[in-house]
Amino acid sequence: MGHTHVTAATSDEGAAVPVTIRDVARASGVHISTVSRTFSAPHLVNPETRVRVLACAEDLGYRPNRAARALITGRTHNIGLIIADIANPFFPPLIKAAESQARHRDYHVFVADTNEDPTAEEELVHALAKQVDGVLLCSPRMSNSLIEQLSREVPLVVVNRQVTGLPCVLMDVGQGARAAIEHLIGLGHDRIALLGGPRSSWTNREMRRAAATAARAGGAELTLLGPNAPTETGGSAIAEQVRRSGVSAVLAYNDLMAIGLIEGLDALGVRVPQEVSVVGVDDIALSRLTRPKLTTVATPTAAAGRTAVDMLLQQDSESPRGARGLGVGTALGVRRTTAQVMLQTDLVIRDSTGPGPQARPARPLAAPLGPDPHCPAGPGTPTAATGDAVAS
Amino acid sequence: MGHTHVTAATSDEGAAVPVTIRDVARASGVHISTVSRTFSAPHLVNPETRVRVLACAEDLGYRPNRAARALITGRTHNIGLIIADIANPFFPPLIKAAESQARHRDYHVFVADTNEDPTAEEELVHALAKQVDGVLLCSPRMSNSLIEQLSREVPLVVVNRQVTGLPCVLMDVGQGARAAIEHLIGLGHDRIALLGGPRSSWTNREMRRAAATAARAGGAELTLLGPNAPTETGGSAIAEQVRRSGVSAVLAYNDLMAIGLIEGLDALGVRVPQEVSVVGVDDIALSRLTRPKLTTVATPTAAAGRTAVDMLLQQDSESPRGARGLGVGTALGVRRTTAQVMLQTDLVIRDSTGPGPQARPARPLAAPLGPDPHCPAGPGTPTAATGDAVAS
DNA sequence: GGTGATCCTGCAAAGGTTTGCAGTGAAGTA
DNA sequence: TACTTCACTGCAAACCTTTGCAGGATCACC
Numbered sequence: 001m002g003h004t005h006v007t008a009a010t011s012d013e014g015a016a017v018p019v020t021i022r023d024v025a026r027a028s029g030v031h032i033s034t035v036s037r038t039f040s041a042p043h044l045v046n047p048e049t050r051v052r053v054l055a056c057a058e059d060l061g062y063r064p065n066r067a068a069r070a071l072i073t074g075r076t077h078n079i080g081l082i083i084a085d086i087a088n089p090f091f092p093p094l095i096k097a098a099e100s101q102a103r104h105r106d107y108h109v110f111v112a113d114t115n116e117d118p119t120a121e122e123e124l125v126h127a128l129a130k131q132v133d134g135v136l137l138c139s140p141r142m143s144n145s146l147i148e149q150l151s152r153e154v155p156l157v158v159v160n161r162q163v164t165g166l167p168c169v170l171m172d173v174g175q176g177a178r179a180a181i182e183h184l185i186g187l188g189h190d191r192i193a194l195l196g197g198p199r200s201s202w203t204n205r206e207m208r209r210a211a212a213t214a215a216r217a218g219g220a221e222l223t224l225l226g227p228n229a230p231t232e233t234g235g236s237a238i239a240e241q242v243r244r245s246g247v248s249a250v251l252a253y254n255d256l257m258a259i260g261l262i263e264g265l266d267a268l269g270v271r272v273p274q275e276v277s278v279v280g281v282d283d284i285a286l287s288r289l290t291r292p293k294l295t296t297v298a299t300p301t302a303a304a305g306r307t308a309v310d311m312l313l314q315q316d317s318e319s320p321r322g323a324r325g326l327g328v329g330t331a332l333g334v335r336r337t338t339a340q341v342m343l344q345t346d347l348v349i350r351d352s353t354g355p356g357p358q359a360r361p362a363r364p365l366a367a368p369l370g371p372d373p374h375c376p377a378g379p380g381t382p383t384a385a386t387g388d389a390v391a392s
Numbered sequence: 393m394g395h396t397h398v399t400a401a402t403s404d405e406g407a408a409v410p411v412t413i414r415d416v417a418r419a420s421g422v423h424i425s426t427v428s429r430t431f432s433a434p435h436l437v438n439p440e441t442r443v444r445v446l447a448c449a450e451d452l453g454y455r456p457n458r459a460a461r462a463l464i465t466g467r468t469h470n471i472g473l474i475i476a477d478i479a480n481p482f483f484p485p486l487i488k489a490a491e492s493q494a495r496h497r498d499y500h501v502f503v504a505d506t507n508e509d510p511t512a513e514e515e516l517v518h519a520l521a522k523q524v525d526g527v528l529l530c531s532p533r534m535s536n537s538l539i540e541q542l543s544r545e546v547p548l549v550v551v552n553r554q555v556t557g558l559p560c561v562l563m564d565v566g567q568g569a570r571a572a573i574e575h576l577i578g579l580g581h582d583r584i585a586l587l588g589g590p591r592s593s594w595t596n597r598e599m600r601r602a603a604a605t606a607a608r609a610g611g612a613e614l615t616l617l618g619p620n621a622p623t624e625t626g627g628s629a630i631a632e633q634v635r636r637s638g639v640s641a642v643l644a645y646n647d648l649m650a651i652g653l654i655e656g657l658d659a660l661g662v663r664v665p666q667e668v669s670v671v672g673v674d675d676i677a678l679s680r681l682t683r684p685k686l687t688t689v690a691t692p693t694a695a696a697g698r699t700a701v702d703m704l705l706q707q708d709s710e711s712p713r714g715a716r717g718l719g720v721g722t723a724l725g726v727r728r729t730t731a732q733v734m735l736q737t738d739l740v741i742r743d744s745t746g747p748g749p750q751a752r753p754a755r756p757l758a759a760p761l762g763p764d765p766h767c768p769a770g771p772g773t774p775t776a777a778t779g780d781a782v783a784s
Numbered sequence: 785g786g787t788g789a790t791c792c793t794g795c796a797a798a799g800g801t802t803t804g805c806a807g808t809g810a811a812g813t814a
Numbered sequence: 815t816a817c818t819t820c821a822c823t824g825c826a827a828a829c830c831t832t833t834g835c836a837g838g839a840t841c842a843c844c
Contacts, residue, residue: 020830031794036832046792063545065522067459067468068830071799076459078523086503087484087677095478099505108519110502111478113491127500130457130800131470131523153455232681259681285479289624289651291683412800423824428802438822460800464829 019060028056039064070131078108079312080128080135080154082121086113088230088256089284090301091138094159097305098136105313107133116198116230118142122150129154134312137161141200157312159304161202167311168340169304173203173281174210176297176345180251180279181214181222183295183347188359189220189249189277193242195235195261196226197253204253207281211251223247228257235260236267243270248277248356255280255287255296262290262352273354283348292351300343307341411452420448431456462523470500471704472520472527472546474513478505480622480648481676482693483530486551489697490528497705499525508590508622510534514542521546526704529553533592549704551696553594559703560732561696565595565673566602568689568737572643572671573606573614575687575739580751581612581641581669585634587627587653588618589645596645599673603643615639620649627652628659635662640669640748647672647679647688654682654744665746675740684743692735699733 025032030049037044038053045053056062070076081098083091099109110132114120118141128135134155140147144163150156151166158168184192194211197204208224215222223245228234235257242250242261252258258280262272272278272292280287283298315338417424422441429436430445437445448454462468473490475483491501502524506512510533520527526547532539536555542548543558550560576584586603589596600616607614615637620626627649634642634653644650650672654664664670664684672679675690707730 018830022830032831033795033833034793036830037793040832044792049792061545063518063521065463065830066519067462067522068799069832070459071463071801071830072832074799086478086487087481089479089481092479096505096507108516109504111505112501112503113488115488124500126455127458129455130459153453232677263681285624286678286681289655289678289682410800414800424801425803425825426823428800429823432802436822441822457800460829461802462829463800463831464802466829 019062020065021062023060024053024057024062027060028053040069076131076133077106078110078132079309080124080132081109081111082124082128082135082137082140083111083113084116084139084141085230086111088254089286090254090256090282090299094138094301094305097302098309099305101306101309102313105309107309107313114141116141118146118200122146125150125154125156133316136308136312139201139203141198143200155312155315157308157315159308162340165338167315167338169307169311170340170342171203171299171301171304172342172345173297173299174206176281176299176347177207177210177251178214179345179347180281180295180297181211181220182218183349184249184251184277184279184353184356185215185218185220187249187277187353187356189247189356190358191221191223191247192249192251193223193225193245193247195228195238195242195250195252195257196224197228197230197257199227201230201253203281207251207253226253228253230254230257232256232260232263235262236264239264239268239270242276243268248275249279249353250276251279251281253281255282255284255294258294258296258352259286259290262292262294273352277353277356279347279353283346287350295350295353296348298346298348300345303343307343311339311341411454412457413454415452416445416449416454419452420445432461468523468525469498470502470524471701472516472524473501473503474516474520474527474529474532475503475505476508476531476533477622478503480646481678482646482648482674482691486530486693486697489694490701491697493698493701494705497701499701499705506533508533510538510592514538517542517546517548525708528700528704530700531593531595533590535592547704547707549700549707551700554732557730559707559730561699561703562732562734563595563691563693563696564734564737565689565691566598568673568691568739569599569602569643570606571737571739572673572687572689573603573612574610575741576641576643576669576671576745576748577607577610577612579641579669579745579748581639581748582750583613583615583639584641584643585615585617585637585639587620587630587634587642587644587649588616589620589622589649591619593622593645595673599643599645618645620645622646622649624648624652624655627654628656631656631660631662634668635660640667641671641745642668643671643673645673647674647676647686650686650688650744651678651682654684654686665744669745669748671745675738679742687742687745688740690738690740692737695735699735703731703733 021032021035024035030053034045034049035053038050042050066076079102081095095111102109110128112124114124121140121142125135134157137147137156137158139160140158147156147158147163148165156166158166160171162168162170181192192215194208196208212222225238225241228238230253235252239261242265250261252261258278262278265272265276270276280294280296281299283296287294287296413424413427416427422445426437426441427445430442434442458468471494473487487503494501502520504516506516513532513534517527526549529539529548529550531552532550539548539550539555540557548558550558552563554560554562573584584607586600588600604614617630617633620630622645627644631653634657642653644653650670654670657664657668662668672686672688673691675688679686679688
């Protein structure tokens with residue numbers, strides 16, 4: 001449909017002649033075990049033999065079969081990375097950081113996308129289980145109990161979710177939400193909406209709790225709207241409801257939703273930040289490119305990726321899997337200490353937040369609705385507000 | 393640095409007791425081969441035995457070890473997907489389409505990111521080679537000869553690159569570039585710049601060729617600026633040069649660059665589309681969200697992902713790998729017919745293109761630089777221009 | 785020249801699964 | 815009853831690699 005096939009002539013095929021350790025052994029006149037050692041324990045083989053073997057291997061184009069190696073060593077040197085939605089710009093920095101960190105430790109990363117589908121998540125963990133040494137679960141949508149259960153099948157590190165007994169790396173969105181709410185209250189907003197994300201999201205719950213507390217403390221009224229899909233569509237779909245609710249400021253579950261909301265409000269003729277202020281979460285690259293530029297809670301995604309990989313690899317090296325050897329039984333009932341790391345977030349103030357109704361009477365001419373408010377707005381918080389991480 | 397460790401108490405560990413086919417056999421009182429058949433050839437085993445085995449397997453939590461299975465069948469049921477830059481929103485739709493297509497065929501997709509680094513590409517192909525049944529190479533930056541060489545190690549399908557003897561799926565950006573240039577010329581632009589992408593990009597060469605031809609045919613002058621990084625940064629970095637060049641319209645290598653350019657021009661006080669028109673390529677989701685909304689050449693990324701997977705799996709099922717069995721030698725010198733599929737592109741006209749200098753005298757009041765040009769501009773092409781795919 | 789230590793290499797088992805072949809018992813046919 | 819057919823199951827080799835153990839050679843030392 002709509003495309004043209006250009007079928008090239010049939011061509012000779014290199015036909016993937018699988019060259020094994022045995023071929024190399026034959027070619028270089030040594031036993032296969034010597035070839036094996038040449039690659040996995042070079043110091044154990046005579047330098048002369050080694051160069052000869054390496055030359056033959058090079059000649060034949062031999063490459064160790066990682067699958068076979070994994071079968072006996074119990075280590076694949078792969079790690080799995082399960083992502084709720086690759087299309088969400090929140091994830092790529094995390095993925096890249098994880099990959100580079102893994103590469104430094106001679107590991108490879110396999111990424112898989114679940115489309116925010118808990119069933120797909122479970123299935124992917126199973127599929128990956130035997131092909132990787134551990135799995136990073138990013139913003140999972142599964143139940144905690146299922147996660148725990150899966151963790152018995154393969155070492156797991158969880159990102160953006162707190163599950164007891166498992167290593168987690170968390171981003172302190174609670175702190176970020178608090179800073180955002182305080183920022184808005186400082187600007188004179190006293191009716192604020194919180195646009196919720198997926199119900200099963202840990203981040204979502206944390207934000208809600210923190211925002212409620214901060215609003216109460218600041219004497220503002222907080223309206224909960226949601227749950228919504230954590231996408232632009234989710235944001236624009238709820239614009240009408242936001243307008244009707246009569247709030248003057250909104251904290252959205254993430255940047256994508258915030259951007260969608262701004263779009264949606266724009267379509268309704270509601271201007272941001274003049275009539276409604278909007279704050280997002282994540283500080284995706286895109287939030288600097290939209291107009292108005294988005295005020296948002298920056299989450300340390302790259303650091304999260306690095307940290308998660310480190311935790312996984314550390315946990316992995318502690319486990320006795322490698323010591324399996326010949327007939328050596330696997331020790332059971334290992335006791336493991338699981339760490340949880342909380343990473344800080346930063347409020348970065350751009351152009352999508354401005355003075356609210358309670359500020360206008362006080363400084364009536366301060367911000368005359370100029371169309372290009374390039375300067376960080378108002379009286380409230382400074383450019384960035386950071387607090388201490390909270391042990392949960 | 394900036395994060396708090398919350399070390400939970402040590403906890404009991406399920407310790408990944410690896411339950412194998414042997415355990416199931418013991419538990420259900422049959423031979424391991426029967427267990428094996430229960431999973432891989434159920435019709436060969438007595439229904440009663442089957443349910444008993446399945447029950448035991450379920451009980452013990454047995455899952456077939458795909459790595460071991462792959463070792464003997466020669467089929468991993470995985471496919472690799474190598475991507476130049478996951479952060480480029482061009483790719484996620486392709487990835488998702490590939491994954492869903494693969495899933496339907498009971499395959500899993502492993503995604504890997506190369507950061508636009510040819511060396512990383514090569515290394516990843518090697519790393520994946522034995523763990524997947526084939527690899528999709530998306531917008532590779534390697535040399536054609538290296539790709540050919542790698543294709544002897546593992547079946548390859550190439551996206552956005554034409555390499556003889558290998559199955560390719562291509563997007564007709566040449567046609568798209570032509571439509572874009574014609575659109576601009578129709579709007580009255582006669583000095584146009586082409587912002588080049590990575591030197592090693594096939595897309596880049598195709599665009600250049602087609603744009604040059606179209607410009608010559610339409611009597612416009614085409615300036616080549618580049619190569620540039622295919623990112624927003626790449627686009628904004630070249631804004632100054634674009635201004636100095638005196639062109640009134642720009643066709644950028646991709647949307648990211650176009651958006652970056654618009655940002656950069658904005659910072660220089662140059663307005664889009666009033667002073668300079670900008671066209672991108674890809675039609676990423678983001679291009680609908682920026683202001684002005686981006687005129688762009690839509691590329692069929694999802695279709696490309698689906699098609700590529702199909703081609704890979706088809707090629708794979710033809711290859712004799714599965715027939716390896718016991719002692720059956722692998723047939724060599726297979727002749728393979730390789731197809732190349734060309735997918736069409738569409739010009740979608742939004743708000744980042746407007747009348748050029750040659751149009752203004754003719755219709756002086758037609759477009760009075762209104763700040764909100766929501767209607768598709770001008771006299772030129774209709775909303776979408778499509779041509780026939782070109783056999784190369 | 786005998787003893788021991790040091791290096792290097794080969795042997796063979798193991799890892800979890802698939803699968804061709806052969807064997808078993810029961811059912812069907814003559 | 816004897817023979818064939820059939821459905822099912824067990825046996826054992828094979829996939830490719832790693833690794834503990836042991837044997838052989840070389841060398842130093844007493």
